[in-house]
Amino acid sequence: DSGVTQTPKHLITATGQRVTLRCSPRSGDLSVYWYQQSLDQGLQFLIHYYNGEERAKGNILERFSAQQFPDLHSELNLSSLELGDSALYFCASSVELGGPSTDTQYFGPGTRLTVL
Amino acid sequence: AQSVTQLGSHVSVSEGALVLLRCNYSSSVPPYLFWYVQYPNQGLQLLLKYTSAATLVKGINGFEAEFKKSETSFHLTKPSAHMSDAAEYFCAVSGTGGFKTIFGAGTRLFVKA
Numbered sequence: 001d002s003g004v005t006q007t008p009k010h011l012i013t014a015t016g017q018r019v020t021l022r023c024s025p026r027s028g029d030l031s032v033y034w035y036q037q038s039l040d041q042g043l044q045f046l047i048h049y050y051n052g053e054e055r056a057k058g059n060i061l062e063r064f065s066a067q068q069f070p071d072l073h074s075e076l077n078l079s080s081l082e083l084g085d086s087a088l089y090f091c092a093s094s095v096e097l098g099g100p101s102t103d104t105q106y107f108g109p110g111t112r113l114t115v116l
Numbered sequence: 117a118q119s120v121t122q123l124g125s126h127v128s129v130s131e132g133a134l135v136l137l138r139c140n141y142s143s144s145v146p147p148y149l150f151w152y153v154q155y156p157n158q159g160l161q162l163l164l165k166y167t168s169a170a171t172l173v174k175g176i177n178g179f180e181a182e183f184k185k186s187e188t189s190f191h192l193t194k195p196s197a198h199m200s201d202a203a204e205y206f207c208a209v210s211g212t213g214g215f216k217t218i219f220g221a222g223t224r225l226f227v228k229a
Contacts, residue, residue, distance in 0.1 A: 002159065002161070004159070033217075042219075042221045042222060043160075043206065043219045043221075043222065045216060045217070045218075045219070048216060056216045058216070090159055090160070092159075092160075104150070104162050104165060105160075105162075105217065106162075107152075107159030107160040107161065108159050109158060109159050110158075110159050
C-alpha cells in the first residue's frame with residue numbers, strides 16, 4: 001500500500017460525458033502527478049501540481065483539467081469523453097520540498113475508465 | 117532535454133536465470149534514475165533509485181542497477197529470476213532544475229517455469 005488513494009476504482013461511462021477522478025496523496029506529500037496509461041500510448045504524464053499550483057503540463061488534452069485543493073487532494077476532470085480516452089489513470093505523489101522530480105513518486109492503484 | 121529508452125518491450129527468461137532489463141537515458145543535467153515495477157492491475161512501485169551516491173544501487177526483491185555514465189545506461193539486473201518477478205518494469209529519469217520525470221515505454225518480463 002503506497003498511501004495514495006484513488007477513487008473510484010472503476011468508471012464506465014458513455015461518449016460525450018464528463019467524469020471526475022479523485023486522488024488523495026500520501027500524508028505530507030505536496031506534489032501530485034496525473035498519468036494516463038493505455039495499451040497503445042504507454043504511460044503518459046498529464047500534469048503536475050505542487051502545493052495547489054500547477055507546475056508542469058505534459059500530454060494533457062484541452063478537454064482534461066485538474067486542480068489541487070488546499071487539503072492537497074487532487075481531481076482530474078475529463079469532459080466530452082471519447083472512446084480513445086478509455087485507459088488507466090494514475091495519480092502519484094511525492095514530497096518534493098524543493099527541486100522538482102528528484103523525489104520518489106508513490107503511485108495510487110489507479111482508476112480504470114471505460115468509455116462506451 | 118531528457119529521454120529514456122528501454123530496449124526490448126518484452127523479455128522472457130527461465131526461472132532461476134539472470135534477468136537483465138536495459139535502460140539508456142539522455143540528460144543535460146546530472147540525472148536521477150529510477151526503476152519502477154508494475155504488477156497486473158496495480159500502480160507502479162519503486163524498485164530502486166540512483167541519486168549520484170553509489171553507482172551500484174540495490175533495490176527491493178533482489179534487484180540492482182548500475183549507473184554507467186560513459187554508456188548513459190542504468191540497466192536492471194537480478195541474478196536469479198522468480199515466477200513472482202513477472203511484471204512490467206519502467207525506467208525513469210529526472211533531474212534538478214525544473215525537469216519533470218520521464219518514463220520509458222516499459223519492458224514486460226515473462227518468467228518461464
